[in-house]
Amino acid sequence: MLRPRRRGIASVNAEARDGIVPAAGSLARVEDAGPQVSRANYRFVALIVASALFMEFVDATVLATALPTMARDFGVRPQEMSVALTSYLLALAIFIPASGMLADRFGSRTIFRAAIALFVVGSLACGQAPTLEFMVAARFLQGMGGAMMIPVGRLVLLRSVAKRDIVDAMSWLLVPALIGPILGPPLGGFIVTYLDWRWIFYINLPMGALGIWLVSRYIENIREDDPARFDTAGFILSGVSLGCLLFGFEMVSRPGEGWAAAVLVAVGILAGALYVRHALTKDRKGAAAILDLGLLRDETFRLSVVAGSITRITQGAQPFLLPLMLQVGLGFSAARSGTITVATAIGSLAMKSMAPRLLRRFGFRRALVWNGVIATFGYAVCGLIGPAWPNWAIFCWLGLSGFFMSFQFTAYNTIAYAGIDQRHMSSATAFYSTFQQLMLSFGICVGALALHLAIGLNGRTAPALGDFSAAFWVVTAISLTATIWNLRFAPDAGTEISGHSTAGGTQAKAA
Known part of the structure; x- marks a missing residue:
């Protein structure tokens, strides 16, 4: 059991519980036990939160497609552009821990709205960047805003739903967020090929303005009565x-x-x-x-953090390695590369409607063990992609890989909160999001390091196709070790969320 903290007792705004109502001027607080029945508007809240994630994911996937072109403009090697991705994720890792305490003190709407505004300002600075160094600083500013959007938005949603609806709520949250990666690669290819890569960042301005309006209109300002001292x-x-x-x-x-x-x-x-x-x-x-280590006493939370962190090494490296491999290793244009890499996001989107049924059928433990191996194998095969592969074969394989890997993270992101009460939910979302972004950043670093070592061992100064293959196999080999931790989940872990029944589950819970 987690040690109780000195937190406030809560009540929920009745109007917001009954439907979609304006949140302006309201201040909601939540009971420690959490809602027994999901609020009627939780799907709409999920879509509003997802609008901010949509902007963030469009930005990330469009940028990955444009990295080789930006490298030429800045006069650096393509692999050196990894710092532009790392600086953003670095800001996430540093400032996400503060998100929970800030949301408890000032209210989730206030912090969420400020985060979107900061992200928009950072996007404008990125569009004006004359050098790689300036771009790194602007991306860090962007990341400061992004650091608040993900955990605070997730906190708002988790406090709106009963545990049995968490899988459904997470699926609603991720649908618009997954449309971003679908639109991102072809949009990035179009912008880079026919316009200027700087428009990648300017498109965030109208999306950010819409997000600020929706948050101001419909999101409650959830906070604690007696927030912990920063x-x-x-x-x-x-x-x-x-x-x-x-x-x-x-x-x-x-x-x-x-x-x-x-x-x-x-x-x-x-x-x-x-x-x-x-x-x-x-x-x-x-x-x-600020990062509550006491949360690790909860077994499902601890295992989800550890296993999910190891798996995210591959997930972090893939958006960096794949566009570079297609454009530098295979000579694809940015537009052609973007059209193909969109398959990963399409596969992820196709999975979302199936996740609740699959978890109900197989349970969390069995799904995480077997799907983890399949998903990792899918990305490992990307290292075999070569000139003989037709476009449709690459597209289909990336779609399958995205399907299985997306299911893996849906399961991790859901089961993590199975044993967390509402009193600790803000600190849990901050803790989990910090390690999530840290390992995505680490994945980029591992992918870049593996690529650099492969180039050096082969006596080259520029990456070739075989170097990308070696980098893919290094990051997937590391992620495969997450199976050891997946096997440690209890057979009945997360049954309250998934609805899966296991033989002897009642006895296990009693023990």
Whole structure:
């Protein structure tokens, strides 16, 4: 059991519970036990939150398609553009931990709306970037806004639904968010081929304005009666640790910067150790740390964090490696590459309607074990893609890979909160989102490092097709080890959410 925190008692705005009503001027608080019955408007709330995710995912997938063109304009090698992706994810890893405490103190609508505005300002700065260094700084600003959008939006949704509706709610949340990756690659290819890559960032401006209006109109300002005091020391230690680790790993892939990378990694490890000591001290005193390690006492949450983090190494590397392999390794145009890579998002979208039924049929443990192996194998086969593969074969295989990998993360993202009560939900979403983005960033670093090593071992100065194959196999081999942790889930884990019944499940729960 998790140790109770000193949090406020809540009541729910009755009008918002009955339907879709304007949230302006309202201030909602939630009971620790959470809703026993889902609010009538939870699907609409999910779609509003997803509109912000739509903007964020369009931006990410469009950018991946444009990396080779941007590298030429900035006068750098294509693999060096990984820092433009890493800097964004770095900001997510640093500032996501603060999202839960800020939402508890100022209200979810206030923080969510400010996050969208900050993301839009960062997008405008990216569009004006004259150099790679300026782009890195602008992407970091974008990431500061994105850091608040994902966990705070997820927190709003989780506090609107009963546990038996979480899978359905998550599916509604991800539908518009998955349309972004579907539109992103072909849109990016079109912009890069026929316009200017800077329009990739300018399209965020109208989408951001619409998101701000929807949040102001319909999202309740959920907060705690007695929010925990902001953990300044924990924020600094966790930020230094995560920042140094990510940039240290990213610099490993750059020639001549080995010593600087080693120093950053060492500082990151030291700061991380100090944070663990700091968090454990606060936990013993019954106070809330910015990343609450006490959440790891819950077995399903702990296993979802560990196994999901390992699997996300592949998921983080794939959007970086795949467009580069198609354009640099196979000589595809940006438009052709974008048209093919959209298959991954289409496969992900096709899976969403099937996730509740599959989890009800197989349960979380069996689904995570077997689907994890299949999904990892799917991305490993991407390393075999070559000139002999017709476009339709690449498209179909990427669609299948996206289908299975998306199911894996739907299961991880859902079962993580099976044993978390509402009192700890804000800290749980911040904790989980931090490790989610950290490992996506780490995946980019591992992919870039594997690509760099393959280039060096083969005595080349520029990447060839075989180098991309080696990089794919390295990241998928690492992710395959998540099977060890998936096997540790209890057979009846998450049955309240999935509706799956297991023989002896009642006895296991009683034990």
